Amino acid sequence: MDTQKTNSFSVQKMIQEKKKRKSAGGITEKIMPYILFLTAAVSVLTTIGIVLTLIFETFLFFDAVSIKEFFTAKKWYPFSETNGSFGILPLIMGTLKVTVIAAIVAVPIGLASAIYLSEYASDRARRIIKPILEVLAGIPTIVYGFFALTFVTPILREIIPSLEIFNALSPGIVIGIMITPMIASLSEDAMTSVPNAMREGALALGATKFEVAIKVVLPAAISGIVASIVLGISRAIGETMIVAVAGGSTPNLEWNLTGSIQTMTAYIVQVSQGDAGYGTTIYYSIYAVGMTLFVFTLVMNLLAQYITRRFREEY
Amino acid sequence: METTTATAKIINPQEKQIVYKTSDLDLWYGENQALKKINLDIMENEVTAIIGPSGCGKSTYIKTLNRMIELVPGVRTSGEILYRGRNILDKSYQVEELRTKVGMVFQKPNPFPKSIYENVAYGPKIHGIRDKKILDQIVEKSLRGAAIWDEVKDRLNQNAYGLSGGQQQRLCIARCLAIEPDVILMDEPTSALDPISTLKVEELVQELKKEFSIIIVTHNMQQAARISKKTAFFLNGEVIEFSETNKIFSTPKDKRTEDYITGRFG
Secondary structure, three states, X not given: OHHHXXXXXXXXXXXXXXXXXXXXXXXXXXXXXXXXXXXXXXHHHHHHXXXXXHHHHHHHHHHHOOHHHXXXXXXXXXXXXXXXXXXXXXXXXXXXXXXXXXXXHHHHHHHHHHHHHHHHOOHHHHHHHHHHHHHHHOOOHHXXXXXXXXXHHHHHHHHOOOOOOOOOHHHHHHHHHHHHHHHHXXXXXXXXXXOHHHHXXXXXXXXXXXXXXXXXXXXXXXXXXXXXXXXXXXXXXXXXXXXXXXXXXXXXXXXOOOOOOOOHHHHHHHHHHOOXXXXXXXXXXXXXXXXXXXXXXXXXXXXXXXXHHHHOOOO | OHHHHHHOOOOOHHHOOEEEXXXXXXXXXXXXXXXXXXXXXXXXXXXXXXXXOOOOOHHHHHHXXXXXXXXXXXEXXXXXXXXXXXXXXXXXXXXXXXXXXXXXXXXXXXXXXXXXXXXXXXXXXXXXXXXHHHHHHHHHHHHXXXXXXXXXXXXXXXXXXXXXXXXXXXXXXXXXXXXXXXXXXEEOOOOXXXXXXXXXXXXXHHHHOOOOEEEEEOOOHHHHHHHOOEEEEEEOOEEEEEEEHXXXXXXXXXXXXXXXXXXXXX
């Protein structure tokens, strides 16, 4: 290496030497993609496994109970030895009541917060409020459950004396509070990513800030906003601890919000805690209920995808 | 097009009035002074070009004319800008009112992610015009005014983002025309466009000056020479020279202007 007179070493030479040692390690390059693929496959296979178990056990349930009874019977009364009834409608009713209340609470508050954060808040305010929202989203749901039972319910009982200790209203409101940060945070992300050029375009036409937020930013971010709402509602449907703690365990088909209810998730908890023997109809029923729950959330997600594509405003 | 000519203001050159009278305008971004003692009188129904190297304050100045500059945090101003005799820097002057009179076309085309029709109808709609028939007329007139009607009349309901960059920019001009402004501010409107689209926008500016007062910031000195009546040369936040465009380009008074227009810097 004549050119390396000033240096006592040659970089090229060192690279060549290292390379020789590395060639043994070349095998890493070859097997790494397989290892990564396997890790990715684990989650996919787990999902498939869960769905298959659900389907399989659900079929076993329908050996004992007819599909017709499951979807049309108006009573969910599984613990009776003699005249048990497996009609899922009361459980669906319980889930829907809680979900609708949660949505009524969470959508307006979440959207309003998102608009405030993305369009009005100063950088400083945003930097303080956003992490707080995210902390709120990280509170264990059991804490929310006791919050509903021991704080919200007594307050509501002051206002509505006929409210029972276990009811649909209180857990519904608290689930709404729980999913509000998620809707706010994801919607805010969607609105913040709308290019500023669009806001400027509208402002330059004499639009007020609020008009810009409602008529330009909101429509442009609608796909992300709808996705956040559907995600929030999905969580409300699947929420377990809050309803198990504060909702009660009385499946019923009434429209009344003040009485005790039972949701699909709360029923699964109830059976899991009890001593339903393996192989009994009650044991299999939790899979059938779980399957129904799964279909609900799946439909919600498909709906979200459809809406996002249908209403997307490309920019 | 009949309606366009009917509303055109026919003005005797002797009676031309000042649209914008800027007096001793200073502007700071935080601690940095971006504009220093600007004094400019901009006349109505002509094209005024603002040229200068990057960072000279020309964009800052034009954004001050419709107070879009306020979107930048930490901006302070002193001095005054009289628009038709009223100081727009006075906080009691409603920005929405000002921007309804003073339209703006941006450097990069920024149509809304809506249909072509909705883009043009947007301005009139937010100002309360809802009658579908009237909106239809406004949309057609504005698109004709921006010389883009023939290209888009068959696809008014398609998304504006399907148009080419040059068409998008003319659509943005149409959007601006839809509220029949008094002044149109253009902030380097052709810098993101190809030469043919640039030419079309320049021709359009020649048409528009019959009805509107136009202030255009440009990087391109030939463009300023081609389309403007008067030119202001900005450098380091100051107006170095402001006069008739042909004078600036043939016999500049200031050495720095001469250096800039002959390409010695910038």
